[in-house]
Amino acid sequence: MTGLSRDELARRIAADIPEGAYVNLGIGAPTLVANHLPEDLEIVLHTENGLLGMGPAPEDGLIDPDLINAGKQAVTALPGAAYFHHADSFGMMRGGHLDICVLGAFQVSERGDLANWSTGEPGAIPAVGGAMDLAIGAKQVFVMTDLLTRDGASKLVAECTYPLTGVACVSRIYTGDAVFDVTPEGLRVREAFGEHTVASLEELTGLTLQAAAPELASAAEEEGGSR
Amino acid sequence: MTGLSRDELARRIAADIPEGAYVNLGIGAPTLVANHLPEDLEIVLHTENGLLGMGPAPEDGLIDPDLINAGKQAVTALPGAAYFHHADSFGMMRGGHLDICVLGAFQVSERGDLANWSTGEPGAIPAVGGAMDLAIGAKQVFVMTDLLTRDGASKLVAECTYPLTGVACVSRIYTGDAVFDVTPEGLRVREAFGEHTVASLEELTGLTLQAAAPELASAAEEEGGSR
Amino acid sequence: MIDKTVAGTAEAVAGIADGSTVMIGGFGRAGQPVELIDALIEQGAGDLTVVSNNAGNGDVGIAALLAEGRVRKVVCSFPRQHDSWVFDRLYRAGELELELVPQGNLAERIRAAGAGIGAFYSPTGVGTLLAEGKEERTIDGRRYLLEHPIRADVALVAAYRGDRWGNLVYRETARNFGPIMAAAATTTVVQVDELVELGALDPESVATPGIHVDRVVAVGYRPWIHEGRFVGGVDVNGAPLEQSPESSVAGAVR
């Protein structure tokens, strides 16, 4: 494959986050995005356990167990930070005050339905955390995921078969192969990486895809990561 | 009449407020109760515009326009005070965390319905403020009022004719003539002042009243204000 | 760099459109953003719906906005006060629509808007005239009314100190409706006594995080504050006492 690595993908997502945005990075891969936010831009990170203005991990020796992120990792607070309780924090989210939230996914449907909290396996211990709140809470919900599962199945689907996290909530899907916008007409290829075309992506996903620009309909000329 | 003056009544109410109680004194006559709370007891006053631990009025020259009570009068804050916003303040009230609230009344019904916000006159400008929240919010709602209107009509009634503030919300009614508990069987005379008896109170109110103690059924022997 | 500060109150209220719903903080005069209201009067928007606890005191602030004929409707809990003569006159003349909301329901409905709650059941007002037209429901044996969020296009809020991210701390009971209104409006405009450096506000005391704020303007300390310290010397309306300012400041040790 000639697409983006996980780290390049994180950088690609970071490039779409404007200065001044209030952003929640979900646990797991989305936390990588923080490493690529330009240092000269002020972007305010929200962590749903009660902090706006989250900074990077502290040095060893300066870990503060009272100051953690939603993944329960030690973090720091930047000048301009504010603490609040859980009801206020999720009010912020549910009330639509966050600009962007970046989440992982098991599946995303053409309509933007998201499945990322349970594989529905019998005997699995269910845990949802803030996933359902995040899914419906931000002005834009970005999904960061691989296009295919390890078994080669598409994570972009006509209908999710895994239990849903939220209905019609995803705005955009970033994968190492392409970036897709969720539109009323289905998924639209916003940008294709490597040698991908709409046709090659349709073959991988089994979906009918729209093209954001004419050149995507034939071959992606652009270098991955540019926009 | 041989009942209590307004000020004696305020003292009588204050005597029923135990140490440690969280209390909201409504605007108007109930604010007089604060003057009679024993100085050696700690009673925490709530004002619904966002303060617990309200203290007395400041001296002239030390008035702080940012620090007012629900009647928009200058107050002070005691050591141990806390400020909060209106949603938290009324959550405190609606959530049943206040022990006692003392309110004025136009009418109280036998069932404890309260009318104290509007006389329903045509052309009058309606204003409710926190009255309806206070009426349903405290564990005990005390009413402080005259037994009779200036025209000699009873404020204790079978059914309120004025617009209601709250339904079945009053616990006890303090008047200069007697103290009444609201019970499932109607009003019970808890204490009668001066020469009042249940019979004389029944005559004034036109209601059938219960007696809390046998002696009330004949003549009140006790001095007003004792308990 | 995020910089929500604007140079003056005119810039702060720029763009408020005719027909807007405008929340105005404050309880009586405490926390009322008088300088922003003055700027709004100057700016000229009309046909407004004003959401505020009161409907103006004296001839300043909300009262002045009403007197200018800019307001079509008032949503509030307590319009009638000893000094609400402007509201009283317009209401009696049929020139103002009034939606009367019990104070706690007003606060909770504003909070619900900011917190993305679709509606909620409140026990306040059950069985009263103000329950008319509202859905009633009994839950666990208690009667409740269904109450809907109150949203606004613009909130005008007065806080004590703010920074360029829009973080705010309030002062005493002037906090009142500020935090919930800031979260309930599409555009939140704040006046502060003083702007401070980013990081100067205690993150444990920030009652409105900057996410809820769009514009901040410094209007200077109130007369009863001197260099960040309470000095008194005013009446409850903030007007200087008759004694000379010097003696007032000197006498204000508490």
Place this chain on the structure above:
Amino acid sequence: MIDKTVAGTAEAVAGIADGSTVMIGGFGRAGQPVELIDALIEQGAGDLTVVSNNAGNGDVGIAALLAEGRVRKVVCSFPRQHDSWVFDRLYRAGELELELVPQGNLAERIRAAGAGIGAFYSPTGVGTLLAEGKEERTIDGRRYLLEHPIRADVALVAAYRGDRWGNLVYRETARNFGPIMAAAATTTVVQVDELVELGALDPESVATPGIHVDRVVAVGYRPWIHEGRFVGGVDVNGAPLEQSPESSVAGAVR
């Protein structure tokens, strides 16, 4: 004199009855009232329903309470964690009932209990498995689920500092569920690092006013705090780093 302080954690948790619903603050280990949970284990109450964001980490705190077989049911958002082996084992063995609640709905339902809200409509969870059995309603074109308050007999909360009236301030993200749980329980029991004189807490920073607190017990500063100052020298679980404590304290300038 109002004095809600108690001398020890045993006294703090006295009287908690079998079958109680107990809210336990904390998000992971941050703000988890470990000393109070230890006292509750010692106290012996069983058949408990525990309401908490998580269902225990490692072998301490909530995990220890579960391991002792005291808990019948857990109401939480995120039981499954890398170190939730105690919960995992009991759940798989069918020895624990689980009510899974999305985190924001959990927080809002707890807040609703404290604020006297009968029920509310939340958009979270619409169209998912967790909507099963819940009333759905469309308001202004958006779908919502009816969510009910979660009340408790007892809340166990960890705060940073408190006074004898029960006023509390928290520290950083350890605030999490403390303020809303304190308001949602019949009896609220709080452990603080330090008790301070009445009046020593800034009334602008009090996140839980004493009205919501029944008992307060001081348990001493966490290892990463020294005389009220952050010194570090621990891992994210609060365990001392391998270096010597002296060098850790000395190195903790930030």
